[in-house]
Amino acid sequence: xxxxxxxxxxxxxxxxxxxxxxxxxxxxxxxxxxxxxxxxxxxxxxxxxxxxxxxxxxxxxxxxxxxxxxxxxxxxxxxxxxxxxxxxxxxxxxxxxxxxxxxxxxxxxxxxxxxxxxxxxxxxxxxxxxxxxxxxxxxxxxxxxxxxxxxxxxxxxx
Numbered sequence: 001x002x003x004x005x006x007x008x009x010x011x012x013x014x015x016x017x018x019x020x021x022x023x024x025x026x027x028x029x030x031x032x033x034x035x036x037x038x039x040x041x042x043x044x045x046x047x048x049x050x051x052x053x054x055x056x057x058x059x060x061x062x063x064x065x066x067x068x069x070x071x072x073x074x075x076x077x078x079x080x081x082x083x084x085x086x087x088x089x090x091x092x093x094x095x096x097x098x099x100x101x102x103x104x105x106x107x108x109x110x111x112x113x114x115x116x117x118x119x120x121x122x123x124x125x126x127x128x129x130x131x132x133x134x135x136x137x138x139x140x141x142x143x144x145x146x147x148x149x150x151x152x153x154x155x156x157x158x
Contacts, residue, residue, distance in 0.1 A: 022051035026069045029112045029146030040105035042094035045087045047077040054156035068150035074142045084140045091142045092118035114147035
């Protein structure tokens with residue numbers, strides 16, 4: 001395990017790609033999500049990803065999936081709000097496609113994704129439920145949680 005106070009950026013495969021920042025570990029599910037999205041055409045719309053953050057969900061007593069390394073936030077490229085918001089929509093749809101269909105990017109094996117939150121477009125996708133409205137915090141990024149969701153006290157909190 002890396003030093004939780006020193007951010008690291010690493011490449012999990014592929015050539016020119018978006019960096020992923022983390023201060024600790026990623027679950028194998030999240031590592032695969034990152035690899036598949038780097039192979040998918042949506043990779044060109046992602047500025048960077050962020051995985052580990054030892055924290056609770058904002059306004060909640062529950063631990064964020066980021067505290068377990070079981071979630072990645074994907075931030076869009078662009079400088080204008082409208083462009084970034086549209087890219088969040090595209091990124092979220094691309095993740096769901098990789099989770100629900102066999103594709104060349106996922107090498108014929110669907111991603112294990114529990115939820116996708118497109119914060120700025122106020123929508124949330126959940127495995128087995130599909131898309132629905134989202135009324136939580138907004139922000140120009142897409143949150144992706146791996147499946148299965150983690151529970152209990154994460155190692156970073158003990």
